[in-house]
Amino acid sequence: MTALPLQSLHSTDAQRTRSDERLNSIVRLARLHFDVAMAAIVLLDGAENRLAAWEGLTPDRARQAVSLCDASMEKTVPDLQADPYSRAHPLVNGASPLRFHAACPLLMKDGTAPGAICLFDGAQRTLDARQLSFLRELARLAAIAFESDIAIDHVTEEEATAREREQRMVLAIEGSGTGIWDRNIRTDEIYYSAGWKTMFGYTDAEVGNRIEESYRRIHPDDLAYVQATMQAHFDHKTPSYEVEHRIRCKNGSYKWVCSRGKVVSCDDNGKALRMLGTTTDISAMRAISEQLQQTVDLVTNLTNEVPGLVFQYRRHPDGSTFFPYASAGVHDIYEIAPDELGDNAAILDRIIHPDDLASYHASLETSASHLTPWHFEYRVQLPKQGLRWRRGDARPQRCEDGGTIWHGFITDVTDRKRIEAELQNFATTDFLTQLPNRRHFMAQIEAELARIQRHNGKSAAVLMCDLDHFKAINDKWGHATGDHTLKHFAAILRKQLRKTDFAGRVGGEEFAVVLHGADATEGIAFARRLQQQIAAVPLFQGTDRIPLTVSIGIAIMQPTDTSVDTSLSQGDLALYRAKNAGRNRIECG
Numbered sequence: 001m002t003a004l005p006l007q008s009l010h011s012t013d014a015q016r017t018r019s020d021e022r023l024n025s026i027v028r029l030a031r032l033h034f035d036v037a038m039a040a041i042v043l044l045d046g047a048e049n050r051l052a053a054w055e056g057l058t059p060d061r062a063r064q065a066v067s068l069c070d071a072s073m074e075k076t077v078p079d080l081q082a083d084p085y086s087r088a089h090p091l092v093n094g095a096s097p098l099r100f101h102a103a104c105p106l107l108m109k110d111g112t113a114p115g116a117i118c119l120f121d122g123a124q125r126t127l128d129a130r131q132l133s134f135l136r137e138l139a140r141l142a143a144i145a146f147e148s149d150i151a152i153d154h155v156t157e158e159e160a161t162a163r164e165r166e167q168r169m170v171l172a173i174e175g176s177g178t179g180i181w182d183r184n185i186r187t188d189e190i191y192y193s194a195g196w197k198t199m200f201g202y203t204d205a206e207v208g209n210r211i212e213e214s215y216r217r218i219h220p221d222d223l224a225y226v227q228a229t230m231q232a233h234f235d236h237k238t239p240s241y242e243v244e245h246r247i248r249c250k251n252g253s254y255k256w257v258c259s260r261g262k263v264v265s266c267d268d269n270g271k272a273l274r275m276l277g278t279t280t281d282i283s284a285m286r287a288i289s290e291q292l293q294q295t296v297d298l299v300t301n302l303t304n305e306v307p308g309l310v311f312q313y314r315r316h317p318d319g320s321t322f323f324p325y326a327s328a329g330v331h332d333i334y335e336i337a338p339d340e341l342g343d344n345a346a347i348l349d350r351i352i353h354p355d356d357l358a359s360y361h362a363s364l365e366t367s368a369s370h371l372t373p374w375h376f377e378y379r380v381q382l383p384k385q386g387l388r389w390r391r392g393d394a395r396p397q398r399c400e401d402g403g404t405i406w407h408g409f410i411t412d413v414t415d416r417k418r419i420e421a422e423l424q425n426f427a428t429t430d431f432l433t434q435l436p437n438r439r440h441f442m443a444q445i446e447a448e449l450a451r452i453q454r455h456n457g458k459s460a461a462v463l464m465c466d467l468d469h470f471k472a473i474n475d476k477w478g479h480a481t482g483d484h485t486l487k488h489f490a491a492i493l494r495k496q497l498r499k500t501d502f503a504g505r506v507g508g509e510e511f512a513v514v515l516h517g518a519d520a521t522e523g524i525a526f527a528r529r530l531q532q533q534i535a536a537v538p539l540f541q542g543t544d545r546i547p548l549t550v551s552i553g554i555a556i557m558q559p560t561d562t563s564v565d566t567s568l569s570q571g572d573l574a575l576y577r578a579k580n581a582g583r584n585r586i587e588c589g
Contacts, residue, residue, distance in 0.1 A: 038120040038121075041117050042071045042103075044071050044113070049067065071118070072113065072116075078125060079124045101119065102127055106146065108146065158284065181261075183276075185263075185273055188210065189209045190214050192207055199255075200255065219247070230261075233272075234272045239262075242261075244257070259279050262277070308412065311327065311410065315405075324405075333410050351381065352378055356379050359376070360378050364406075371398060374393065374396065375393055378392070392408060395408065435504050436502065438505070444502050445512075445557075445568075452559050460514055460516055460517060462514055462555045463527060463554050464554075466509060467485065481541050490511070513526075527554060535549075553570075553574030554586065554588045
């Protein structure tokens with residue numbers, strides 16, 4: 001793959017400005033879409049790589065990362081530490097190492113590649129087929145930007161040359177090769193220079209001087225517009241005549257031209273007599289314009305196809321807000337049309353969940369005040385989808401009028417939130433009894449002791465409960481019945497708890513209970529109710545009644561306790577006494 005010389009890509013300051021703006025937008029979009037540590041566009045500069053645009057890492061780390069990028073080929077490295085060519089790199093084996101890298105060349109139409117778009121991240125990962133396709137589209141966008149700059153500069157140079165030539169043509173004699181025409185309005189005759197005729201492939205003898213013939217060379221769809229514009233100038237409604245239209249060439253094709261002219265002679269009544277003008281071929285400029293429009297359409301189509309909402313959000317100094325741009329994803333994200341957000345963003349206040357609305361506005365205020373990236377997760381209430389979670393990511397910029405504008409992306413994170421909640425439940429809940437597991441119970445009792453110590457005097461009763469003869473139940477009826485017994489007891493225990501109380505399974509058949517604000521008397525009363533309920537709601541295995549009783553040891557957690565171990569140990573000792581005294585008993589520590 002051939003590298004394109006950099007000097008051909010960056011020939012003018014204006015061109016660099018155009019490229020930088022578009023390349024910065026592309027890397028921002030890449031980083032937001034792939035959620036990586038850095039996205040960059042790297043150019044081949046001889047034997048070295050050079051950063052053209054990047055987003056994410058510090059300048060020093062970004063420049064170091066460039067040496068990891070092979071800009072000449074498409075590649076994905078899921079783990080840089082496992083790659084023999086990368087593992088020795090300081091950014092791979094140092095602090096905060098980079099682990100993932102992907103690159104896609106910027107392929108030009110002529111087969112050359114000036115560089116590549118690269119992704120870096122601190123975590124191992126891979127790209128699926130859809131992500132690779134999106135990365136190639138971004139690379140194509142960057143290549144189009146370079147190609148457009150080259151073409152625009154070429155046309156701009158030609159246009160500048162043409163303007164200079166036109167100025168000389170006005171002063172030069174006819175036949176100098178310029179596109180000059182001279183119209184006698186009174187006689188309806190028009191004379192063309194040799195250069196004008198050559199422009200369209202005609203010889204001198206093939207172009208007559210009647211205005212009627214001239215009109216026949218103009219594209220039928222443009223003729224009325226050309227005549228009306230010229231008549232407006234004859235009537236002194238415009239200071240000059242200027243129009244873009246198509247003229248038929250000798251070979252039957254049409255060229256786009258810009259015709260400019262001015263009346264240079266009038267009669268005593270102000271009626272136009274003579275008009276001089278020039279004709280400029282703008283076919284190349286029109287082609288570039290169409291190509292740029294195709295680029296705009298491509299970017300629009302890309303943003304509309306990305307799952308989520310690509311947006312531009314603007315806030316004026318007076319606090320009024322609106323969305324200058326919202327992709328088609330707004331239909332899925334907010335169930336509204338893009339134009340509904342255009343004039344006033346306050347419509348979102350009716351969609352965002354009331355419990356999240358204040359924090360949503362506060363997060364934007366913080367981002368605007370400090371010009372820090374906006375990252376926020378919030379809920380929305382939608383007519384069709386119901387309650388959903390959204391994540392917003394955007395970068396703010398200060399506007400000249402003192403306002404702020406954000407460019408960003410909003411995605412649906414409902415499934416991720418659901419999975420997080422399920423994982424949290426798995427981490428804190430005993431699967432069999434659906435009570436808090438030992439780890440979660442210990443965190444709760446630690447928090448309860450901290451509350452007691454803050455209020456200095458509010459105690460709590462700690463009950464250690466152990467199912468009697470549980471091993472015998474397992475041995476006689478099997479472990480499935482033993483599990484059913486544990487769930488049966490947990491259900492009875494759960495019904496006795498107040499909203500301020502909590503319980504957990506802390507061992508095989510051992511449970512612990514904390515009664516908020518309770519003393520020993522209230523703890524004993526609770527234990528008796530629990531034993532009564534166990535007796536009142538028997539458990540059967542077929543026709544056999546399972547003999548289920550519980551021994552309970554009670555301790556009181558005091559503000560003076562140095563740790564939860566004090567009350568737990570006292571409760572265990574009281575439980576031990578209850579077991580030794582015959583079981584199905586209640587003892588206080």
